[in-house]
Amino acid sequence: MTTARGEAASGAAVNAVGAESPQSIESPGLVGQRLTLNAFHQLAGVLAGYPYVKLVIDRPNATIHFVNHARYTFHSDYIAECLLNIPASELDKNIDEFNRSVYLDPKRRFYVGILALHDRGGGPFFSLETVEIDNMDADMVTYFFDFVKDQVDPSLPLKFKPANHLQETIVAKLDAGKMPRVFNHEIFASASYVCLNPGTATGRLRRFLHEADYRRAFPTLEWFDIIAMPRVPDDIPRVSGILNSQHTTPLSHTNVLAAGWQVPNAIQLGALEQIDAKGLDGQWVTYSVSANATEVSLAKTAKPADITTRPAWSVHQIKMEEPEIARAPICDLSKLRMTDRYRYGTKAANLGELYYLLENGSQRLLGYYRVRRPPRENLLPHLAGLLGVPENADLERAAFEFLRANIVVPRGISIPFTVQEQFLVSSPRIQQAIGKLKMALELNAREIDPLCLNLQNLICNARMPDPIRDYIDRQIAANLAGVSSFVVRSSSNAEDLENFSAAGIYESINHVTSAEHLFAGIKEVWASLCSARSVRLQNDAGISLDDVYMGIIVQEEIKADIGGVMVTTNPISAGDFRNVYLNVSGKSVVNVVQGSELPYQYLYNTVEGSGQTLSLGSAEKDLSDKQKARLQRLAILGRLLQSHFSPDYTFSSPIDVEWAANDETIFILQLRPYAG
Secondary structure (H helix, E strand, C coil), rough: CCCCCCCCCCCCCCCCCCCHHHHHHCCCCEECCCEHHHHHHCCCCCEECEEEEEEEEEEHCCCEEEEEECCCCCCHHHHHHHHCCCCCCHHHHHHHHHHHHHHHCCCEEEEEEEEEEECCCCCCEEEECCCCCCCCCCCHHHHHHHHHHHHEECCCCEECCEEEEEEHHHHHHHCCCCCCCCCCHHHHHCCCCCECCCEEEEEEEEEEHHHHHHHHHHHHHCCCCCCECCCCCCCCCCEEEEEECCCCCCCCCCHHHHHHHCEEEEEEEHHHHHHHHHCCCCCCCCCCCCCCCCCCCEEEECCCCCCCCCHHHHHHHCCCCCCCCCCCEEEEEHCCCHHHHHHHCHHHHHHHHHHHHHHHCCCCCCCCHHCCCCCCCCCCHHHHHCCCCCCCCHHHHHHHHHHHHHEEEEEEEECCHHHHHHHHHHCCHHHHHHHHHHHHHHCCCCCCCHHHHHHHHEEEEECCHHHHHHHHHHHHHHHCCCCEEEEEEEECCCEECCCCCCCCCCCCCCECCCHHHHHHHHHHHHHHHHCHHHHHHHHHHCCCHCCCEEEEEEEECCCCEEEEEECCCCCCCCCCEEEEEEECCCCEEEEHHHHCCCCCCEEHHHHHHHCEEECCCCCCCCCCCCHHHHHHHHHHHHHHHHHHHCCCCCCCEEEEEEEEEECCCCEEEEEEEECC
8 A cells, every 4th residue: 555755655645634724734733642533534645445644764763754645645745844854855866775775674774664554344444554565574574564553542452464475474473462463455355435437427327237137137237227136247337337336356347348339347245235325326426436435425426418418428439440451361360460450359469469579589678767757857766676786788689688577478360251251251141240240230220139130140150161261271280280279269350449349248258169169150250240238338438330351260278277367557556656456267258357256366566576466256275375476577567568568668558468378488379459
């Protein structure tokens, strides 16, 4: 929760609780006195739903300072002005050296951390934690905890909260009776509120207790509805807001879509009971989600007079690059570049580009670390530390060698749009069904869903002409001989577009072991382009059926120990430039993205280097230290890949990576822009 200087406070700036008090506005803090509960609230800010107070121990003087959040965003600002008697701007000139002295020096003068108040599950208590990069040893952790314990309101229990995996290992060896502890994943599991995507929307609230209720009401859902249910399913149409009453992951398809649509989205335990108690089901409400709140806001309001007006997003023109349908060959993925997306689709082109990167390197690899992060000129010295090389080393070469040593792209071929088009025009019945669907879309007819289903069935059941089948068969035999299990992946031109992510709306088929199943899988993926859900979302975004095409990736299926999804950002803290977010499954990456399994959730620091376990998900124990070290490498790889695949020179656009890992190898399965 606490951060090193130079990063915007996680969750953006927050107001101090009790800010109306003159003391909370004018006083720098509380020095050398026990912190009462009343004083805590006067000094506190709010982050991730919890009030918290920053603290500093001046060890040589045996004095504790509780910092007023309203005046000091960072510990370093307070230390500079109140303890070192220098302007904060002067300290900023050597901020990296200061951070090393505070977080990494075993003989440090200052011990810094935060005290947070929790009031869920078993009664209120304080948690004490350091910054995530702090490398305190066992003696230092014990000193820190004992000192603070003597200086806070004794009416509330104090528990140490490890801020990184090193501290988790340390506290596991200490006496829990002398140092009570609480872990990130325990707090996450009991958190009644999680902001997944901040925002405000006015709409009609639709509450569903069970998925069966949702299915029955599905035909009546409108764009202005706000859906509240235990866990919103992946096939949600475009709506104005989402509210889950059970825990989910920010990286499920539903939540990625919500982020791409920019609609408010949150987890609120007990939300359905609150909605029923207030009689809000079916009512018009203003729904607000904020990173700095402790719960969602649902306020009853009048139905807008202009509700029949089409929403702004429905008339916004989605930028579609003109595809190339001229004959293009089926080819090995390694032969593609990013610019081949016009013929093979985005996913295939990105994997081809990754092959090229691993073979030839890139002058863009250091882009993210070259960006100025005030007060730092760049983060290259930190990258050198992460790569284990001197600061004056050839970092571009070191980054390239790091990529090659850790990443493998599974073998595969790419089937271009041309082949799909040849298959579709080979069947008069399919062409007739496409014509009917186009007409229905133009007339906004009620029969769109059954027409989509009929078209899908025709595509899946049509015989693939021998020339097309033989062509695909020859290429698989030539390029993927020896593979026993395949994945058939979608690679469309109607995804990963600005304001249209399409996360999870097209099919990918796993565990394909025979030729018959492989060709059936190819047709099923082609058919997913015209599913009722796909067509609805495309049509809502103004994308014509004439403009969408589907390429296919046929890829070797990887058997791995763990797999999951990584996004090179912190989706629940927009100002956090250090951390990347990982969801991990010990079963299948599919379970993560479909939301069928609550995955492990981790944050990994890609500047100073450290990791935190946010949630164990459905598991009973954490991953091994060896597996977590592998995830740290993956996080660094993610930043390097983000730099190469950046669409501009800010290098700030995060990427979404599906991966699998076994032993020392990390396999990159998919790579795409992240819409959050």
